[in-house]
Amino acid sequence: MKRQVLVSGIQPSGKLHIGNYLGALKNFVELQNSGKYDCFFFIADLHSITESFDPKKKQKQILELAADFLAAGLNPKKSTLFLQSLVPAHTELAWIFNTITPMGELERMTQYKDKSAKAEIVNAGLFTYPTLMAADILLYNTAAVPVGDDQLQHLELARTIVRKFNGRFGRIFTEPKGILTHTPRVMSLRDSSRKMSKSDPASCLFLDDSPEEIHDKVKRAVTDSGSEIKYDPKEKPGVSNLLGIYSAVTGRPMRDVEKEFAGNTYSHLKERVAFALAEHFREYRNKKAGLMVKSAALKSLLVSGSKKASKVAEKTLFAAKKKVGLSP
Ligand code: ADP
Ligand code: TRP
Numbered sequence: 001m002k003r004q005v006l007v008s009g010i011q012p013s014g015k016l017h018i019g020n021y022l023g024a025l026k027n028f029v030e031l032q033n034s035g036k037y038d039c040f041f042f043i044a045d046l047h048s049i050t051e052s053f054d055p056k057k058k059q060k061q062i063l064e065l066a067a068d069f070l071a072a073g074l075n076p077k078k079s080t081l082f083l084q085s086l087v088p089a090h091t092e093l094a095w096i097f098n099t100i101t102p103m104g105e106l107e108r109m110t111q112y113k114d115k116s117a118k119a120e121i122v123n124a125g126l127f128t129y130p131t132l133m134a135a136d137i138l139l140y141n142t143a144a145v146p147v148g149d150d151q152l153q154h155l156e157l158a159r160t161i162v163r164k165f166n167g168r169f170g171r172i173f174t175e176p177k178g179i180l181t182h183t184p185r186v187m188s189l190r191d192s193s194r195k196m197s198k199s200d201p202a203s204c205l206f207l208d209d210s211p212e213e214i215h216d217k218v219k220r221a222v223t224d225s226g227s228e229i230k231y232d233p234k235e236k237p238g239v240s241n242l243l244g245i246y247s248a249v250t251g252r253p254m255r256d257v258e259k260e261f262a263g264n265t266y267s268h269l270k271e272r273v274a275f276a277l278a279e280h281f282r283e284y285r286n287k288k289a290g291l292m293v294k295s296a297a298l299k300s301l302l303v304s305g306s307k308k309a310s311k312v313a314e315k316t317l318f319a320a321k322k323k324v325g326l327s328p
Contacts, residue, residue, distance in 0.1 A: 023148030086306035211278035
């Protein structure tokens with residue numbers, strides 16, 4: 001039987017934090033290893049240039065994310081790993097999607113509203129970001145998209161685009177569904193009402209942080225009033241965030257984790273969380289250090305993965321252009 005297709009991407013725009021990991025990358029690895037899916041994971045470099053960036057640093061960020069993928073456990077023998085800009089079908093299909101997507105749909109996007117409020121100049125790419133994301137997904141006849149919950153609105157728009165395209169030109173695309181983890185929104189260490197985000201580095205625990213940095217940051221993380229340790233994101237958002245992180249990295253259900261900490265102090269919880277994180281990322285840190293000195297190998301991995309992805313993407317693009325009446 002043909003396996004269902006699974007697609008996801010991450011932007012090369014800085015170091016990965018544990019939100020990216022627990023909301024997305026860790027799940028990519030588990031889904032890949034489940035053997036149930038035909039997986040495509042890519043580096044969304046075209047999306048990353050919609051925000052201010054330094055062209056001199058972009059190559060390094062791309063290769064570093066490739067190293068992150070491998071160090072976390074993605075395997076080019078099991079998944080197709082590629083670079084978005086090396087598969088031109090993505091931008092070509094995105095253009096077609098731009099012509100069927102109402103401005104109003106794009107104006108509603110929360111990420112666009114947040115990012116455009118902060119940007120000095122709002123570029124058109126930031127606005128049409130979700131149509132490129134829809135193309136990324138739909139080129140592969142994708143059934144499932146593992147992401148953090150901040151991306152669900154974009155995924156919903158991709159489903160709207162499927163209906164609009166199929167309705168107007170004939171059925172070709174299928175509506176993908178999202179796959180969330182138990183920690184789809186890891187919160188900031190400084191403000192538990194906001195998500196952990198690369199745009200606020202002080203809110204983040206990075207995968208590359210040394211055990212000392214992890215201990216130091218977790219020690220300073222905000223907690224809540226009272227002293228009881230229980231999972232209650234409404235009343236105890238800071239403590240619940242730490243419990244969620246602990247449960248995810250130890251792989252233990254929240255029930256057991258709550259039992260472990262019953263009657264303990266916040267500082268004990270922080271110590272255990274920091275220790276678990278430092279241990280969990282030990283192998284990752286070692287592997288990544290080894291990979292970072294092999295930039296030629298990382299490049300060739302992306303080139304060959306992109307060739308594989310292109311074969312699938314071009315077929316879909318050709319079929320879509322035919323439906324629209326563009327291809328002879
Ligand atoms: P950021 O928002 O930090 O710039 P990206 O946009 O590159 O990160 O996101 C990469 C993946 O990580 C996406 O699937 C996104 O939903 C997920 N993600 C980002 N931040 C978090 C978070 N705080 N908690 C859970 N998942 C997250
Ligand atoms: N927009 C996603 C993010 O910021 C990255 C992304 C681009 C993506 N294209 C995608 C995720 C397609 C899933 C599927 O995290």
